[in-house]
Amino acid sequence: MNHKAISIRPFIGAKDFEISRSFYRDLGFEEGVLDPKFSVFEAGDLSFYLQDYYDKNWNENTMIFLEVEDVDYYYKQLLALNLTEKYGVKLTPIVHQDWGSECFLHDPSGVLWHFGKFNK
Numbered sequence: 001m002n003h004k005a006i007s008i009r010p011f012i013g014a015k016d017f018e019i020s021r022s023f024y025r026d027l028g029f030e031e032g033v034l035d036p037k038f039s040v041f042e043a044g045d046l047s048f049y050l051q052d053y054y055d056k057n058w059n060e061n062t063m064i065f066l067e068v069e070d071v072d073y074y075y076k077q078l079l080a081l082n083l084t085e086k087y088g089v090k091l092t093p094i095v096h097q098d099w100g101s102e103c104f105l106h107d108p109s110g111v112l113w114h115f116g117k118f119n120k
Helices: 017-026 071-080 083-087
Strands: 011-013 030-035 038-043 046-051 063-067 091-096 100-106 112-118
Touching (some): 071 091
Antiparallel strands (some): 091 100, 100 112
């Protein structure tokens, strides 16, 4: 199969849609409201959908890996946003592995974001 894909956009759910919308805007994504209960969040060519739907098992088992140029810089930026204080979310410091480095951030609904860089 020859993929000629343009983009890939995961769907994630929100326990409290308004809080999650605010969280992702604070994280630097631009929101496009598609419906009162459905938005697309974009940063450059990257995007994902946020929906006003919550299933604890689904949300707490959803993971998204965002590859970044500099994990140390990205982690410092995450700390500066004070997301843990503002939203009560969990931010885990950088972990160095054989394959590369990453830090972790749970969103307000339990979705686990990996922000990482692969070794060359």
